[in-house]
Amino acid sequence: MGEAQLEEIAQDLVARALRAGASAADATVLEGDGFSVTVRMGQIENLKEAASRVLGLRVFCGARSASSYSSDFSEGSLDRLVERTLAMARVTSEDTASGLPEESCLGRYGGDLALYSEDVTRLSTPERIALARRAEEAALAVDPRICNSEGALFSSTVGQKAYANSLGFAASYRASHCALSVTPIAQNGDQRMQRDGWYTVARSVAGLESAERVGRTAAARALRRLGARKVPTCQVPVIFDSETAPSLLGHIFEAVRGDAIYRSASFLTGRLHQKVAGENVTVVDDGLRRGGFGSRPFDDEGVPPSVTPVIENGVLRNHLLNSYAARKLNLRTTGNASRGVAGPPGVGPKNFYLAPGDTAPEDIVRSVKSGLYVTELIGFGVNIVTGDYSRGAAGLWIENGEFAFPVEEVTIAGRLQDMLNHIALIGSDLEFRGAIASPTILVEGLTVAGI
Numbered sequence: 529m530g531e532a533q534l535e536e537i538a539q540d541l542v543a544r545a546l547r548a549g550a551s552a553a554d555a556t557v558l559e560g561d562g563f564s565v566t567v568r569m570g571q572i573e574n575l576k577e578a579a580s581r582v583l584g585l586r587v588f589c590g591a592r593s594a595s596s597y598s599s600d601f602s603e604g605s606l607d608r609l610v611e612r613t614l615a616m617a618r619v620t621s622e623d624t625a626s627g628l629p630e631e632s633c634l635g636r637y638g639g640d641l642a643l644y645s646e647d648v649t650r651l652s653t654p655e656r657i658a659l660a661r662r663a664e665e666a667a668l669a670v671d672p673r674i675c676n677s678e679g680a681l682f683s684s685t686v687g688q689k690a691y692a693n694s695l696g697f698a699a700s701y702r703a704s705h706c707a708l709s710v711t712p713i714a715q716n717g718d719q720r721m722q723r724d725g726w727y728t729v730a731r732s733v734a735g736l737e738s739a740e741r742v743g744r745t746a747a748a749r750a751l752r753r754l755g756a757r758k759v760p761t762c763q764v765p766v767i768f769d770s771e772t773a774p775s776l777l778g779h780i781f782e783a784v785r786g787d788a789i790y791r792s793a794s795f796l797t798g799r800l801h802q803k804v805a806g807e808n809v810t811v812v813d814d815g816l817r818r819g820g821f822g823s824r825p826f827d828d829e830g831v832p833p834s835v836t837p838v839i840e841n842g843v844l845r846n847h848l849l850n851s852y853a854a855r856k857l858n859l860r861t862t863g864n865a866s867r868g869v870a871g872p873p874g875v876g877p878k879n880f881y882l883a884p885g886d887t888a889p890e891d892i893v894r895s896v897k898s899g900l901y902v903t904e905l906i907g908f909g910v911n912i913v914t915g916d917y918s919r920g921a922a923g924l925w926i927e928n929g930e931f932a933f934p935v936e937e938v939t940i941a942g943r944l945q946d947m948l949n950h951i952a953l954i955g956s957d958l959e960f961r962g963a964i965a966s967p968t969i970l971v972e973g974l975t976v977a978g979i
C-alpha cells in the first residue's frame with residue numbers, strides 16, 4: 529500500500545470510532561517487510577522473510593480509554609474492533625490525565641530526515657547472504673586461533689507508518705534499517721575459548737561498514753580476550769568504551785522519563801533545575817538528527833520532533849514526556865510518545881546522547897595509571913529508584929596507560945548519581961549505532977569486585 533492509503537485507513541478507523549460513540553480516538557497503521565539470514569561456518573542456518581500489516585485503535589469515552597489491534601483489515605473486522613474497544617473503554621476506570629495531545633502541539637517536521645533508502649529494497653537475497661558469508665570468512669581468516677564461529681547475521685526491515693486522530697491530524701512516513709554482525713570464537717592451545725563480535729547498522733546498505741571490516745574487527749575483539757582472568761577487588765577508574773557507555777546512558781534515560789518521575793520511581797525525582805552531574809556533562813535528546821535511529825517526522829501522538837536539552841553542564845533541565853506524563857507533571861509534552869499498535873503510548877528516546885568531549889579514546893586510556901577498560905556488560909543489576917548500580921563486566925586491565933591483560937568475571941558497582949558526578953573525561957568518538965549513544969567515558973572511583 530502507499531502512504532496515502534495507510535493514512536486513509538487510519539482516518540477511516542477513527543471516524544468509525546466517533547460514529548460508534550467515542551468522544552475521541554486515534555489509530556496507527558503499520559506495514560513492513562523484514563528479512564534475516566544467519567550463516568554459520570559458511571552454511572545457512574536460518575533464513576526468514578516476512579511481511580506484516582497491522583492496525584491499532586485507541587478510543588476515549590470521556591476520561592476512560594482502551595486500545596486494541598488487528599491484522600484483519602476487512603470491513604466486518606474493523607467494525608468488530610471498534611465495538612470491542614469501546615466496550616472495554618466503558619468499563620475501565622477514569623483517568624483525567626488520559627487523552628490526546630493539545631491540538632496546538634500537533635504537527636510534523638517538513639524536512640527530510642533521511643529515514644528511508646531504496647538500496648535496502650534493491651539488495652537481492654543472494655547478495656544479503658553473501659554479505660553474511662563475507663563477514664564470517666573475513667573473521668576466520670584473521671588468525672588460526674579463530675577456530676569457530678557463532679555465526680554471521682544480515683537483517684533488514686523496510687516499512688511505513690501512518691497515524692491519525694480525531695483532532696484532524698493524519699500523516700505517515702517510510703523508514704528502512706539494515707544490520708550486519710558476526711561473532712567469532714577464539715582459542716589458544718588449552719586456553720578457555722573466548723567469543724566476541726562486531727556489527728554495523730545503518731538506514732541504507734551504502735551506510736554499512738564493509739563485511740570484511742566487520743569480520744576483522746570482530747576477530748580482533750575475540751583474540752584480545754584470550755587468557756582473560758579476574759582481578760582483586762579494588763576501587764579504580766573505569767573506562768566505558770563507546771559500545772558499553774550507551775548502556776550507562778540508557779539508565780539515565782530511564783531516570784528522566786516522565787512516567788518514572790511522576791511515580792517517584794527515579795533517583796532524579798524532584799531534581800529538575802538542580803545540579804545532578806559534573807559540569808562537563810551535557811545530555812541531549814535530538815529528534816531532528818538526519819538518519820538517526822530515533823528520528824521521525826512526528827511522534828506516536830502526532831507531535832513534531834524537537835531538540836530537548838536534558839542535562840546541561842550538569843544541571844537537569846528537562847524530563848522527557850508524552851502528553852500523559854506531561855499532564856501528570858503539569859508540563860508540556862517533549863514529543864517522546866512511543867508505541868507499537870497496542871496499548872497507550874509510553875515514553876521513548878529520540879536520539880538520546882551524551883555530548884562528546886575533545887579527548888581521543890586512546891588518550892583517555894593513557895591517562896589511567898591502573899584501572900579497567902570495559903568492553904562488555906552483563907546482567908541488569910541497576911535500581912533506577914535508588915541509583916544503585918551493579919553489573920557483571922569483561923574488558924581489559926590498564927597499567928601505566930597501556931592495556932596489560934584481558935579481564936573477565938568481575939562486577940562493577942557504584943551509584944548512578946555518584947557516577948554522573950565523577951565522569952572525569954569524555955571522549956571525542958561519539959557514534960550513533962542506536963537511539964541512545966555515548967562516546968567513551970572515564971568514571972572515577974568505582975568498585976571492581978573480582979577475586
